[in-house]
Amino acid sequence: MRVGFIGLGNVGGKLSGSLLRNGIDLAVHDLNGDLVHKMVVRGARDGASPSRLMETCDAVITCLPSPAASAAVLDEMLPRVGPGKIWMEMSTTDAAEVKRLGAAVIDRGGAAVDCPVSGGCHRADTGNISIFAGCDRETFERILPLLTVMGRRILHTGDLGSASVLKVVTNYLATANLVSCAEALVVSKAAGMDLGVAYEAIRISSGTSFVHETESQVILNGSRDISFTMDLVAKDIGLFQSVADRAGVPLDLGPKLIEIFADGIRRYGSRELSPNIIRRLEDATGLDIRAPGFPAQMQDDEPEEPGAEVIVRRAEK
Known part of the structure; x- marks a missing residue:
């Protein structure tokens, strides 16, 4: 699967790094050209623009700072959406908004997923973060191999919007x-x-x-x-x-x-x-709340492991 990734900030840079580290065919885009260059040096392709990414990739991931930013990017990608294309929204966003945008993708024959992450940047960096995914089950099965590269615990939360x-x-x-x-x-x-x-x-x-x-x-x-x-x-x-x-x-x-x-x-x-x-x-x-012996940044001391779906507990029939 050819994957595009838009948004290489604190979280997106680490999630896209996990994809690259694990051999995924990856193209990237960000308004900050320096961030794109760093990923290209590591082996990614410069995706040029959101529109170009949707045209050339099977799945395009957005990881952006606001619902407005996601809407603007999706508007640019939408003309290139068609059957077989997947939009994966990994930003923290409004459920009503992701359903509105996702409906536009689905209307053009594509698939839409809201799949935000949780667990801290230090775990995003190692591929050990948790990921929620809201979409139909068929789409979830298609993207699960990607999600298990970026995260360790993957939870299918239900329909589009539920993960948000x-x-x-x-x-x-x-x-x-x-x-x-x-x-x-x-x-x-x-x-x-x-x-x-x-x-x-x-x-x-x-x-x-x-x-x-x-x-x-x-x-x-x-x-x-x-x-x-x-x-x-x-x-x-x-x-x-x-x-x-x-x-x-x-x-x-x-x-x-x-x-x-x-x-x-x-x-x-x-x-x-x-x-x-x-x-x-x-x-x-007037108190100084500091103490010796604590780290300046959190480090994930667990080794990177392949992810897996979290199975929801249900009553036995």
């Missing part, structure tokens, strides 16, 4: 965990606790989480670098709020998280690293 709903659900939970970890670490420091000990106490207890075991480490290092910024968090929790609003669910915590990150953006800027939301509490208390 679950992606913003999981990102909402990650944001809630980040804010609660920030508060827990600041309170521990204010109460006189050793932060290294506090980290381990949380890690081995019922209070632990994926976010604590990753982001708390770079918080304590002081780098706060997970290659994710406050504006992206604000986008994701806003998308989650939209899902809740459409479903008629009155949330308590969601609006508060939106308020917290809006304040963080006002204080520190939209491109501030997202774990630096803890600075709101550091500034308020």
Whole structure:
């Protein structure tokens, strides 16, 4: 299968790298020509444009920063869509929007999939990230070999749009965990606790989480670098709020998280690293929430392994 990849940023560059590393016939495109050049040096082809990629590839993957960016790229590709072509949307996006765009692809005889990833840039880099996929089962079977190259755990979530709903659900939970970890670490420091000990106490207890075991480490290092910024968090929790609003669910915590990150953006800027939301509490208390022995960036210490479909538990008949 000839694959095109559009969007070579923090996540897209790593996912496309997994495809290339595992021998996939890959062409790439990005508005940043330097990123394209780096991939070409590694063996990819310069895809020239979204339109050209859709014309010359069997499947085209988009991994872009906003629904508007995805819409603009798909508009350019759409005239080249026809039977046998697949559009794979790996961006974090709005479910209603991906269904709207996907319908245009399907109307022209192509197939559409929303297949966002979850698990952090460090796992995207090693091919060990998790991937959700929303599409019909036949399309899922066609793209599963690609997904198992980019990710380790692949979940077929149902129809087009379902993966995007679950992606913003999981990102909402990650944001809630980040804010609660920030508060827990600041309170521990204010109460006189050793932060290294506090980290381990949380890690081995019922209070632990994926976010604590990753982001708390770079918080304590002081780098706060997970290659994710406050504006992206604000986008994701806003998308989650939209899902809740459409479903008629009155949330308590969601609006508060939106308020917290809006304040963080006002204080520190939209491109501030997202774990630096803890600075709101550091500034308020005068405390420095750092400790020795923690890494500046997260590294995936698991060896790269072929991915596989996650089988959903069902009641026995």
